[in-house]
Amino acid sequence: MAETRASRIEHVAAASVAVALAVLALKAGAWWITGSVALFADALESVVNVAAAVAALLAIRLSALPPDANHPYGHAKAEYFSAVLEGALIIVAALLILHESWAAWQNPRPLDQAPLGLVVSAVATGVNAAWAALLFRRGRAGRSPALLADARHLLADVVTSGGVLVGVALVALTGILWLDPLLAALTALNILWSGTRLMRESVGGLMDEAVPAETLARIRELVARNAEGAIEAHDMRTRHSGRFTFVEFHLVVPAAMTVTDAHDICDRVEAALKAELGNATITIHVEPEGKAKHRGVLVL
Numbered sequence: 001m002a003e004t005r006a007s008r009i010e011h012v013a014a015a016s017v018a019v020a021l022a023v024l025a026l027k028a029g030a031w032w033i034t035g036s037v038a039l040f041a042d043a044l045e046s047v048v049n050v051a052a053a054v055a056a057l058l059a060i061r062l063s064a065l066p067p068d069a070n071h072p073y074g075h076a077k078a079e080y081f082s083a084v085l086e087g088a089l090i091i092v093a094a095l096l097i098l099h100e101s102w103a104a105w106q107n108p109r110p111l112d113q114a115p116l117g118l119v120v121s122a123v124a125t126g127v128n129a130a131w132a133a134l135l136f137r138r139g140r141a142g143r144s145p146a147l148l149a150d151a152r153h154l155l156a157d158v159v160t161s162g163g164v165l166v167g168v169a170l171v172a173l174t175g176i177l178w179l180d181p182l183l184a185a186l187t188a189l190n191i192l193w194s195g196t197r198l199m200r201e202s203v204g205g206l207m208d209e210a211v212p213a214e215t216l217a218r219i220r221e222l223v224a225r226n227a228e229g230a231i232e233a234h235d236m237r238t239r240h241s242g243r244f245t246f247v248e249f250h251l252v253v254p255a256a257m258t259v260t261d262a263h264d265i266c267d268r269v270e271a272a273l274k275a276e277l278g279n280a281t282i283t284i285h286v287e288p289e290g291k292a293k294h295r296g297v298l299v300l
Helices: 002-034 037-063 078-106 114-142 145-174 179-206 213-226 259-277
Strands: 232-241 244-253 280-288
Touching (some): 037 078, 037 114, 037 145, 037 179
16 A cells, blocks of 8 residues: 555655656746736746756655665655755745846836736636645645645745736736836746745655654554553653654563563554554563653553
């Protein structure tokens, strides 16, 4: 099942490259038709989308490799590197757009064939919106940081493109030429914010952040419910690594309990956690009751 899920994620990532190329062609065409610097900014972000989609595909393929002697915990963190790269590319694109915006502000020019360019750009935006929705569904189902990063970036692109479309239409209707570079600059600032947030979240994954509080509460509940016969559990630690969750803790059992009985408890707990978490690695250190930190209740 895990292999099937990984394969599906890879197929979606490969399709993202094709979608990004198609959207880039449409947005570049809209810019070429109109000469709008705001539409140029929108097209430049699509260049980043293509590069990011390729990076995500490579990272997902690498993360699916099984553990080996040099990487005994697997390669799942490769997806976080892809997300960090995407954030860096977004920031570079934002700076390039700001440069072009300043040049256009100093020398504004009227738009050519604005209605046709707007239609082409609107089609590209619609494609991005539909694909972002699909990426969110597949990324959450497969717990893929790379797909979710791509989805968030595309969603930001959709919002930005919508604003650009409205703004360029206003330029065409009013003839106020400085609106075009102003929109491009605002687009760049929005992209810059998106890129920095994405990098911050990805670095958190590389730094082995714990699971969210609600997930941790659910893990504690499942351990307490399935560890009947044990005295307590303590010193729990958790972390995410791409699609995988790592959980480890100490389980205190009665001194007279056999190794087989203690092992059965661990099996029950592991089965419950894996059923809840999906791809999970559970490490349980069994200790005699003299190691208990509390008495009379299963404590996490």
